[in-house]
Amino acid sequence: MLKMIVCMKQVPMVTELPWDTGTGSLKRDLAEGMMNPACKHALEAALRLKAEHDGHITAITMGPPMAEEVLREAIAMGADRCLMLSDRKMAGADTLVTSYTLARAIEIFCPDFDLILCGCHTSDSETAQVGPQLAEELDIPVIAYAEHVQLGDGSITIRRVSDNFLETLEMDMPGLITLTTHNYVPRYTPLAGLQDAFDEPNILIVSADDLGLDEAMTGIQGSPTRILDVFSPTAEKKNIVLTGAPKKIVEELFERFDDRIGSVIRKDLKVDRQSHG
């Protein structure tokens, strides 16, 4: 039996971010949540390993109560058990503290795991740090940015692209891998699974006290990094607007911005003889 843990985070759906134009900050409470895409790919990889090797999957998330949704979704897709770390004391944790908290939960509730799978990064904070830091906290090896996973005897073989190198690596188990979104395209959730996920109230909710967390290493208090401010870099661009007949516009473009476009374009200018017109 291959015992797997998939760590997942609920992130805001970012098709249209609701901005507070006054403060320039994100109105997170208005955004719907969703399972972070890379985490979903990690779950998919776990589900495929489970299908091949008689596995068991525990999904873990840390977040506000509404983050329970991603765990329900994980059950609907095929996870076996869920753990929800939710406590005001945990709020505002940076990656160092998040990985500490996750590690304590894993040590208490699933100490005999073989493999931990995480998404390579989240779409909101994009640090890509929790996976490697969790591995460090648990003192297990890590391979980040895995694209293909194959189970061996007591070890696991990973293929990945790392800085222009195509690597094949073998890692001892227990270990941790983080998955990219290049492979393991997540399955769609069947509706029967969704119904089951809400019929069985099998989510274990865990507080900071349950984990016996050291307060000096918990939540925003324990986090070494501080966010000074947040701003939107794209909102500031002053641009030039051109209107009118296309032909005139293009002529104007070359006239006014020859320095910007001409330099790049002219030296490479080529005509495809086959192309018509």
Add this chain to the structure above:
Amino acid sequence: MEFNPCMKHKLVRKTVREFAEAELGPIAHEIDREARFPWEIIEKMRPLNFFGLQVPRKYGGADIDSISYAITIEEISRVSGAVGLCITVHNSVGIYPILKYGTAEQKQRYIPKLSSGECIGAFCLTEANAGSDAGGVETNAVRDGDSYIINGTKIFVTNGGVCALPLIFAITDPERGGGGASVFIMEKDLPGFSVGEIEDLCGMRANPVSSLFFEDCRVPKENLLGKEGEGMKIGLSALDTGRIGIGAQAVGIAQAAFEASVKYSKERQQFRKPISSFQTIQNMLADMATEIDASRLLVYRVCALKDAGRKFSKEAAMAKLYCSGVASRITGQAVQIHGGYGYSREYDVERYFRDAKVTEIYEGTSEVQRMVISRSVLTEPM
């Protein structure tokens, strides 16, 4: 009473929306243009239980609650009305009568094929001279030994061109007219059953609506659903459930038109301002939002009644009547907001406009819904 959607219903919506936008979204325009039934998407829908939404687990269904069902239909219809139509007709009038009136053998034999999507269902009532008046049905079934011999023609059958297990409404006792009607489970391969040409309709063009022909079509007596003469009862209860789906479908189409209108009105500039800054447009959007909300709540109420095992004929008729009217009105306004672009076939709003109209016609016209509602209103104690 709880008005916030629970986590389950939110997740059902996200799940179906994700599928519909990713898989159906890119082709919704094209399948309408080409009047093509998207088999490739149907294949992908099968393992996700879209064909057995409320079917019990033992027959391979998802067994979801009625609000989840309505949300599913709404979200598919928001992207493609025609595919939403296929799914709702299959699940409601195609399957529900067998579940409710079928024998154990019939359920065992047919429901798994339907709920897996291996066979697509349909319900055939309408004929050249019968629609709102089910009593005018001329298709007849004559008992002959262990079989019935069916003759007649059904028209405007939703899913007609692709169905494999349609339910046929036919007269078994001509003396009693509508009261002598029965319902049969038809199998695609039975000799004497054939499919006519696909109708060239104004909207819902990706659904292969067609005529079905029965020429001395011999059907084993085991295919009779319920008892002889129960046709009208079965038909009416089927339509009650069908109306929930059409209501939900109308909400989905209206929602799509509304979203397009909001987006366009913010982008479109006239008099150097986005048109959303004009009160005329704002009023339209406000009414649209309100009416869609009211529609949705009417649909959810029927769903709650149905799941509670209460009567819901009147409420289903009200939901269907109101939602279809709203869909028609809102899609018309959406075209108006889009101006010339709204009338262009390059944009989607004209498709919503065409698709919405028929929600006022099928599964009982708005006039029939008013008949059902008024009958109930006039007979119920005050």
Add this chain to the structure above:
Amino acid sequence: MAEKTRSIWVFGDYRNYFQNRVTLQLLSRATDLAQKIDAEVCAVVFGHEVDEWVGEYIAHGAKKVFVTDHPMLKSYSTDLYVALMERLALTYDPEIILVGATSFGREFAPRVSKRLKTGLTADCVGLDMNEEGLLVQTAPAFGGNVLARIVTPGRRPQMATVRPGTFQEIPHNYEAAGEIVRVPLPANLPRDRVRLISSERQPPREQKIEDAAVVVCGGRGMGSRKKFRNLYDLARILGGEVGATRPVVYSKWAEEEALVGQADKHIQPKVLLSFGISGAIQHTAGITNADFIIAVNKNPNAAMMKMADVAIVADANQVCTAFIRELKRRIRS
């Protein structure tokens, strides 16, 4: 011992030296930062037969280089490198450690920060010093649509991974002097729990859209698959590549490879021509590094138009066609 000199360390990530100069860029920035807090810029190099890199780093600004050179370190190893870095940092107590946000750096730095129980800011696109002498790290979130300024006030070292291309390297100076500190391989290193089975350099593609100097991007606003083909003509004349939005790829107007804005898929052209793209966040996240953006859209309020240096309010396909004509006219004349 005299008062300890403060130091800023840069991890020597030399594996892809010719493609990826992030270590040199960091040495350059570290030199600027060091002046503000009166610190010494150091590089840290692990590997085997790495003297070439040691020389390069001194030539590019390192005043001191810590080197551990051993056959066991020949290929990059997270387990071993983390252990070495931990010991070095505990011994010399640097003020700041900077690591390039390469694939390896992003696996390596988090483990180091965890060992040292300090903060780490990911994938920074800006580094500065504030009045209190704290390193202000600017990091992107939400696909680059948001930037956050982050500090690590209470713990040392302050650590950041930095996106390649963020800073300019300083020209090399082979006359520059630097101290080389050779650190022997410790006896009790942990066993490496990850084994490299094979590693091959990926064959360079002919031209990747990620590297193209000119990219012509198209969205649904091009109108149809047929009209979208015009963008390929335009790109061919310009010697550029064609990019596409997700709806376009879904509609099969363009190949999957053309998709811009997929996670990890960022382009950095000198000139980006954007046709009929409204600017969904998934797409705009992939183009934040474009130098000069020309966007064409009927809708002047589209997000893409707001991001552009030049926003052309017109039909995308008509402008594309006019562009092709004008270019051909210029070539002939």
